[in-house]
Amino acid sequence: MTPETIERIRRMTLDRDWDQFHTPANLAKSISIEANELLECFQWSDEDYDIDHVKEELADVLVYCRNMLDKLGLDEDDIVNAKMAKNEAKYPVEKARGKADKYDKL
Template identity: 65%
Template structure:
């Protein structure tokens, strides 16, 4: 993940775009790009695999920028959240069901 973070940071720094990347702007951009990803599925899958990949990459890029801006490592917060998810959704209760944790 360090390599990806460095690649994203270099792209942003080379263009002097960090000045535009306040956390609230990055959060908006993540949501916008996620909506563009969802658009590919709005009326059923249209088979545009490349478009889906590009929109998903845009979401991830903005997520890496957000991590950098707020001073966290993506791998650290993913591990933290997965641990919390494991506690909320124990295998013996959650396996094979789509029930929210508070209803298990």
């Protein structure tokens, strides 16, 4: 996410005095709610969906995730790279390539 976009999200929250509502628990709930609204876009078809609606719901998820990163003082690159290192260890290419099995089934 560009610094300008991050600042725009922060400004939206600041200008409206919404930080008071942005507890980690509330943000986690909001992320889950918006993720379910994203899932709803695919409720009746894996192929016939409204891409504009998908983009809106995905944006909502990302905005709430950005707010949670800020609230917890986390850096997205740090936490994503830490998780990727764990996933790469659990799913080595030679065992996982082309498979959807959980790591303990490889």
